[in-house]
Amino acid sequence: MRGLNFDIAHFLAGTLVLLSFMQLYQDRLTALLHIFALHALVLALSVGWQAYVQDAPHLYVTAAIALVFKAIVIPVVLRRIIVRLGIHREIETVGGIGLTMxxxxxxxxxxxxxxxxxxxxxxxxxxxxxxxxxxxILLGLLMMVSRRNAVSQVIGFMSLENGLVLAATGAKGMPLVVEISVAFSILIAFIVIGIFLFRIRERFDTVDVGALDRFRGDRA
Amino acid sequence: MNVANHAGAITAVLLALAAAGVPLARAARGPFIFYLLSALVAVAAAASGAFALWKGGISVVSLPIGLAETGVSLRLDALSATFIVIVNVAIALSSLYALGYGREEKEPARVLPFYALFVLGMNLVLVADDAFSFLVAWEFMSLSSWALVVVKHREEENRRAGALYLVMAFIGALALIFAFGLMAAGGGNYLFDAMRGHALAPIEAAVVLLLAIVGAGSKSGLVPLHAWLPPAHAAAPSHVSALMSGVMTKVAVYGFIRIVFDLMGAPAPWWAMIVLALAGITTVLGVLYAMMQHDLKRLLAYHTVENIGIIYIGLGLALAFKAHGFTRAAALAATAAIFHVFNHSVFKSLLFFGAGAVQNASGTRDLEDLGGLIHRMPLTAFTFLVGCVAISALPPLNGFVSEWLTFQAILQSPDLPEWGLKFLVPAVGALLALSAALAAACFVKAFGITFLGRPRTRAAREAEETDRFSLAAMFVLAALCFAAGTFSGVFIDALAPAVGQIAGERLPVQLSQPWLTLVPVAEGRSSYNGLLVLLFITFNGFFTAFVIHALASKKVRRGPAWDCGFPDPSPATQYTASSFAQPIRRVFGTLVFRARDTVEMPPPGSMRAARFDAGIHDLIWDALYAPAIGSVAHAAEKLNRLQFLTIRRYLSLVFLALILLLLVFALWL
Incomplete structure (x- = not known):
């Protein structure tokens, strides 16, 4: 079993981890978005490879979902959101890149x-x-807690979900229903978060979640 | 009788009654019908238990409901059957009492459904044969009785009592869950049969014993876990107080016996030391607390603590003797304990019924507001007096017999080889003797201040005799007190199967002795004949009365008018409950309660009244409960900040928790 099959799977999964690291230190939103699209693309490749290796055609569907939604639709929509919000040139203070890494x-x-x-x-x-x-998954979580900007938190969440899909497809015999439902719930979450972003923006003129806390009269 | 039929019928009828409770509470005659039906159910259950006891044998059934793998197992053996009879006799009489008492209830819809569930829970605990059904039934009992405690929830005091009770019940249940978990870990599963088959390692046994003491002991009111009991029992409606004090504590004792004598296997001597030490302290502290009370129902509830101590002394002795293989002595001690369980359920129910009647008639349970009720409520006064004599352990009533048996068991202790027990048991005996004397003093106070003297308030002056159903219940109980005191042999023989099950041997058949004499050990050592004592007391009493009336009273005498101890005509100058307790407060109070009496005299020339303050501290509360409550409140205050974190910090908390768990996992595996 060890051989090229294993090496390629290993390589693709390793690339995903590497890309997660790259996300951690991207302080510009557009760059972050690009990395995320790449992340999803590699995920799609990895799932596709698993489909080929495990000879499980339903995984191709998962790969297609990952490719279409995560690598194309979501980044495009997020990009439009960023542009409409006018924050595509904003530089986010990540705070202690070395420490985060x-x-x-x-x-x-x-x-x-x-x-x-x-x-x-x-x-x-x-x-x-x-x-x-x-x-x-852990890196995605780390991203969510180390960022202040709502958009980058969304991206952290998405890459966390990529980790889930990777885990699900790596195990043999995972039925398609699970993957579809996971993908679907992510889509719903994305829509909800997207709507929230605009609502937050309308109210507070920023997508920095710190503003929410200030609004609550909090001692953040 | 098959246990499935027994439990199934009780469950079905009581659940139906609980469901019907709310609509019945609205109907005019609804509560009457409800209590009539519940009395009938209890009578039927008691009959079924008695039949099972008479027929002997063990009935086991496993039902395919509830949890997978475990299901629900039920078992009816001699121990369960004995307790079923004891418990249901009291429930039946309580329902009979409530036929009249329940009419006074302002909001019957708050009582009826929970009453049925409470009765159901207690009955199911007694037949459960696996940890899950035992705990579910146990919690049924706790929660429904909590609902009954807070029936009068508009009073702050009752809400506090309810909250304290709920917390203690949860702690107790938690301890039981852990105890069963430990035993199940060895036995393989949660069936009691599996636990019986598995012997515990000494350390496991120590932990299980402590957990059983916390779990079952807190429910039955063992010091220092008794703090919830008096307020809760005082807050509930009186027929429920009688059930909680007279019956629920006994179900807890059953739980203790089931775990310690049945499931844990062969006992070790040091188990007995722990149980005996706690029991001795419980006995004396219970009665001392009771002495300080002037709320009639609280006083009775503290006496429950005392009597539970007596029961646990019997159980502790049984453990000690059983551990050393003296099964005959163990049988004696176990007989004393279970007989006291029965006796206490009888006279404590009787006393709570009396207290309820007094409360209904006068609107108060504060002793300082009562007095002279014997003229207004002679029948209640008579039955209450019987209860007082019984609980004070005076012959020829039942309380004496079981305490006498306990003393007989204590007198067997020189045979024990261990020095620790050799010293401890006589000390416990001294505590028991002390508490018996103090209990008598306390009930002289309770009866005297309530029923004798002159009424201290208008309400007491205008009290009316209670209704006939309540009186009927009280007279039946009083008759039981006489019967169990005089014909104790019958009762002891009836307890023999249960005693044989837990002690490994039974007492010799007492009914074969001539003239109903009790000979627990050997003719030469000790014997007691209740009938003889009853006849002697009756004869002597009548003879003395006759002599005095015939020879002394009829003479016409003249003398200066004696003011009968009341130079001032106001009833407030009578001896009060606090003044009655004062000498004992002086003797024991300074040590046990850190009691302080301060007299403040006004300076000469001042018109101000002098002031007398008597304060007592509950040291157990101060040392154990107050710090616990304080630290919980403190932690809650600190943790309150967690309610106001930012989203990112919440996420960080989740993240850190995950990392921590993974780290533990990585390092531990």
Missing amino acids: LAGIGLVALSMVVILRVTGGADPFAREDLAFALAV
Whole structure:
């Protein structure tokens, strides 16, 4: 089983982790968006490869969903939102890139330790995939908590979801229903968040979530 | 009788009654019909239990409902059957009492459904044979009784009592869950049968014992977990107070016996030491607290604490003897404990009924506002007096017999090989003797201040005798007190199967002794004949009365008018409940309650009245409960900030929690 199949799967999943890292230090929204589109594209490739390797044609559907929605529709829509909000040139203060990156490295190490230990006897395909997927999920979460801008939080959430899909497709025998429902719920979440962005913008003239806290009279 | 039929019928009827409770509460005769039906159910359940006891044998059934793998297992053995009879006799009489008492209820819809559920919960605890159904039934009992405690929820005091009760009930249930969890971990699953088959390691046994004491002990009111009991029992309607004090605490005792004697396997001597030490303290503190009370129902509730202590002394002795293989002595101690369970449920129900009648008639339960009720309510006064004599453990009534048996068991203790127990048991015996004397003093106070003397308020002066249903219930209970005191052999023989089950041996058949004599150990050591004592007391009483009336009263005597101790005609100058308690407060109070009496005299020339303040502290509350409540409040205050975080901080919290769990996982595995 080890051979080219494994190497390519490994390579694609590793690329996803790498792209997650790149997202962490992008302080410009448009650049971040591009990286995210690339992230989704690599995810689609990875899922497609899994479909080929596992000989599971329904995974092609998942790959297509990832490609169409995540790599094309969502980035395009998000880009339009950014442009309409007039924040495409804004530079976000990420705050301590070095620290964030160190935390990210720690998270990847943690996910390796956890998954590789737990799945001792499992298929190496699934093992590596799960470890990378957990890393992508944790990095997405890290992105969500380290950013202040609502748009970049949305992107963090999306890349977290990419990690989920990676995990789901890495395991053999995952029925299509699960993937479709996950993709669908993400779409719904995206729509809701998009609407929220505009509402926030209307009210507060900014998508910095710190404004919400100020509005609540909070001692953020 | 098959346990499935027994439990199924009770469950079906009581659930139907609970559902019918709300519509019935609205109808004019609804509560009457409701209580009549619940009395009939209880009578039927008691009969079914008695039949099972008479027939002997164990009936087990496993129903395919509830949790997968475990299901619901029920079991009816001698122990359950004995408790079913004890519990349901009290429930039946309580329902009979409520036929009259329930009419006074302002909001019957708040009482009826929960009353049925409460009765159901107690009955199901007694037949449960796996941890899940036991705990579900136990919680049914706790929650429905909580709803009954807060029936009069508009009074601040009752709400506080309810809140405290709820918290203690949750802590107790949590302890039981852990106890069962530990036993199930060894036995393989949550069936009691699996737990029986598995012996616990000493450390596990220690933890399970402590958890059982916290779980079942808090429900039955063992010091220092008793704090919820007096306020809760005082707050509920009187027939429910009688059930909570007389019956629910017994169901908790059953839970303790089931866990410690049945499920945990062979006992070790040090279990007995823990139980005995706690029980001795409980006995004395319960009665001392009771002495300080001037709320009639609280006073009775504190006496429940005392009597629970006596029951646990019996159980602790049974554990000690069983651990050393003295099964005959263990049987004696267990008989004493279970007989006291029955006796206490009888006379405590009787006393609570009396207190309820007094409260209904006069509108108060404060002793300082009562007095002279024997003229207005002679029948209630008579039955209450019987209850007082019984609970004070005076012959020839039932309380004496079970306490006497407990003392007989204590006298067996020199046979025990362990020095710890050799010293502890006589000390506990001394505590028991002390508490018996104090209990007598306390009930002289309760009866004397309530029923004797002159009425202290207008309400007490105009009180009316209570209704016939309440009186009927009280007279039946009083008759039971006499019967169990005089014909104790019958009762002890009836308890023998249950005793045999928990102690491994039963007492010799008492009915074979001539003239209803009780010979628990051997003829040469001790024996008691209730009938003889009754006859002696009756004869002596009548003879003395006759002599005095015939020889002394008829003479015409002249002398200076004696003011009968009341130089001032106001009834307020009578001896009060607090003055009655004062000597005992002086003797024990300074140590146990840190009691302080301060007299403040006005300076010469001042017209101000002098002031006398008597204050007592509940040291257990101060040392145990107040810090716990304080720290919870403090933590709540600190954690309150978490309600006002920003979205990002919430996300960070979730993130950190996830990382922490993964780290634990990574390091631990």
